[in-house]
Amino acid sequence: MNAFQTRPLVLQPRGAIEPCSRCDARSRSVCNAIPDTELRRLGEAATTHTVASGSTFVTEGEPASAFFNITGGSAKLYKLLPDGRRQITGFVGVGHFLGLAVSATYAFSAEAIEHVRYCRFSRAKLRALLDDFPAMEKRLLQVASNELVAAQEQMLLLGRKTARERVASFLLAQSRLGVICQTPRVQFALPMTRGDIADYVGLTIETVSRTLTKLRSDGLVDIPNATDIVICNRPAMERIAEGMT
Amino acid sequence: MNAFQTRPLVLQPRGAIEPCSRCDARSRSVCNAIPDTELRRLGEAATTHTVASGSTFVTEGEPASAFFNITGGSAKLYKLLPDGRRQITGFVGVGHFLGLAVSATYAFSAEAIEHVRYCRFSRAKLRALLDDFPAMEKRLLQVASNELVAAQEQMLLLGRKTARERVASFLLAQSRLGVICQTPRVQFALPMTRGDIADYVGLTIETVSRTLTKLRSDGLVDIPNATDIVICNRPAMERIAEGMT
DNA sequence: CGGTCACTTGATCGTCTTCAATACCAGTGG
DNA sequence: CCACTGGTATTGAAGACGATCAAGTGACCG
Numbered sequence: 341m342n343a344f345q346t347r348p349l350v351l352q353p354r355g356a357i358e359p360c361s362r363c364d365a366r367s368r369s370v371c372n373a374i375p376d377t378e379l380r381r382l383g384e385a386a387t388t389h390t391v392a393s394g395s396t397f398v399t400e401g402e403p404a405s406a407f408f409n410i411t412g413g414s415a416k417l418y419k420l421l422p423d424g425r426r427q428i429t430g431f432v433g434v435g436h437f438l439g440l441a442v443s444a445t446y447a448f449s450a451e452a453i454e455h456v457r458y459c460r461f462s463r464a465k466l467r468a469l470l471d472d473f474p475a476m477e478k479r480l481l482q483v484a485s486n487e488l489v490a491a492q493e494q495m496l497l498l499g500r501k502t503a504r505e506r507v508a509s510f511l512l513a514q515s516r517l518g519v520i521c522q523t524p525r526v527q528f529a530l531p532m533t534r535g536d537i538a539d540y541v542g543l544t545i546e547t548v549s550r551t552l553t554k555l556r557s558d559g560l561v562d563i564p565n566a567t568d569i570v571i572c573n574r575p576a577m578e579r580i581a582e583g584m585t
Numbered sequence: 586m587n588a589f590q591t592r593p594l595v596l597q598p599r600g601a602i603e604p605c606s607r608c609d610a611r612s613r614s615v616c617n618a619i620p621d622t623e624l625r626r627l628g629e630a631a632t633t634h635t636v637a638s639g640s641t642f643v644t645e646g647e648p649a650s651a652f653f654n655i656t657g658g659s660a661k662l663y664k665l666l667p668d669g670r671r672q673i674t675g676f677v678g679v680g681h682f683l684g685l686a687v688s689a690t691y692a693f694s695a696e697a698i699e700h701v702r703y704c705r706f707s708r709a710k711l712r713a714l715l716d717d718f719p720a721m722e723k724r725l726l727q728v729a730s731n732e733l734v735a736a737q738e739q740m741l742l743l744g745r746k747t748a749r750e751r752v753a754s755f756l757l758a759q760s761r762l763g764v765i766c767q768t769p770r771v772q773f774a775l776p777m778t779r780g781d782i783a784d785y786v787g788l789t790i791e792t793v794s795r796t797l798t799k800l801r802s803d804g805l806v807d808i809p810n811a812t813d814i815v816i817c818n819r820p821a822m823e824r825i826a827e828g829m830t
Numbered sequence: 831c832g833g834t835c836a837c838t839t840g841a842t843c844g845t846c847t848t849c850a851a852t853a854c855c856a857g858t859g860g
Numbered sequence: 861c862c863a864c865t866g867g868t869a870t871t872g873a874a875g876a877c878g879a880t881c882a883a884g885t886g887a888c889c890g
Binding site for chain 1: 662664666667668670671672674685686687688692693715719722723725726727729730731732733734736737738739740741743744745746784786787827828829
């Protein structure tokens with residue numbers, strides 16, 4: 341289940357090639373708490389990196405030396421049990437901030453599922469930034485609060501929902517992120533594999549696959565290919581996701 | 586499963602009877618980010634309340650008008666599905682801070698499992714406090730980060746662990762909070778019911794009960810009565826909790 | 831084309847749930 | 861003192877949902 345792990349390849353001073361002022365992630369990330377006039381400070385605190393799909397760029401249990409801000413692509417965060425069982429705790433995209441843990445080691449691993457670009461802040465430099473820009477700390481607290489709410493929602497899914505409800509909930513959540521076209525039907529892409537979905541919603545690959553085909557045969561979704569999904573009947577899907585069937 | 590809901594009974598200005606300087610919770614809560622000289626500010630921002638066991642003092646979906654700081658007793662936080670399925674997302678005790686959600690409504694309900702005392706801060710007053718004491722905001726961010734780590738651990742439990750592993754993990758986590766006596770054996774109390782435990786670890790009451798008796802017959806725990814637990818073999822329990830059986 | 835990989839589909843199995851009965855304990859009132 | 865009650869926990873038997881094991885399909889790529 342775990343792809344062969346490679347290390348990040350590129351490493352450059354942040355401001356050199358792609359200043360924060362032109363960053364795709366800025367509008368969606370905590371960085372927008374820092375005023376335009378101070379963007380150089382921000383740029384100088386970070387280094388940019390890119391990793392290929394399948395690369396692990398954060399490893400659970402290793403010393404938590406830095407924080408990360410995703411500026412391109414998407415990744416999965418996960419925890420492992422010693423025998424290899426895996427729980428994906430979240431998928432993260434552009435603008436997401438990683439590694440806030442207070443403890444000395446990372447509590448999760450992160451692996452790119454698409455080519456990922458990110459900024460890396462050492463603990464010390466982020467600390468200095470936060471001290472100078474309390475607004476950024478406020479934003480981080482907001483972000484963390486929202487993630488906590490999402491985590492509780494996911495606990496409800498993992499602890500109490502059926503396979504059908506889990507898959508429906510997952511599809512709806514994904515549809516809210518990356519919509520491709522929005523007629524009455526809502527189409528969007530699933531950048532992750534069935535195995536990733538399974539490890540996220542606490543099922544097996546086979547059950548995810550079977551559940552998707554069942555949803556299709558029930559006329560609730562369309563699956564033009566393995567990576568694209570169309571929700572044909574959103575209200576019905578929402579009822580399913582909440583267990584109201 | 587949900588007890589009849591009553592409303593909080595007592596409501597008094599915080600400083601009037603029990604100043605923050607003598608608060609049991611202070612050392613364990615975010616309040617300790619506020620210097621002694623400013624404690625009056627803190628006291629005036631809050632009102633104190635007490636609720637009996639079984640009372641719901643935060644309700645999912647209602648307008649999120651305030652934040653809470655537990656100063657006595659313990660409570661459970663949970664989410665419900667429309668058909669009554671319940672997921673307890675956490676048990677909280679003295680010093681715990683509740684209600685950080687950014688959204689307009691509470692994302693969870695809170696019900697006392699022992700007689701609970703708490704301080705209530707209106708959003709506006711907490712906002713003012715945080716603006717004046719950035720150290721408190723820093724502490725909140727730390728707390729939120731730690732809770733996020735705990736939430737991920739719980740996702741691993743709910744998504745990937747067996748019944749035996751879940752119960753063992755739960756007992757170990759509880760043992761780290763309220764130890765009564767610590768010989769080689771570790772005894773502690775479980776203030777919550779079997780039903781609460783079940784809804785926390787994503788099982789049924791029956792499975793929790795059966796699993797506990799199995800752990801006892803395996804000589805791993807002792808169960809002098811329904812509310813007390815003794816872990817007889819902690820290393821073995823830790824291996825079980827991590828799936829290394 | 832052969833190989834790999836992701837996905838799908840089928841058949842069987844096992845863990846946990848469900849349903850049901852019983853035990854237990856504290857509180858209440860005859 | 862004891863029967864009665866309501867809530868909680870334990871235990872047993874049967875059943876279901878999802879896991880596991882296994883085979884087959886299709887896309888992509890050297």
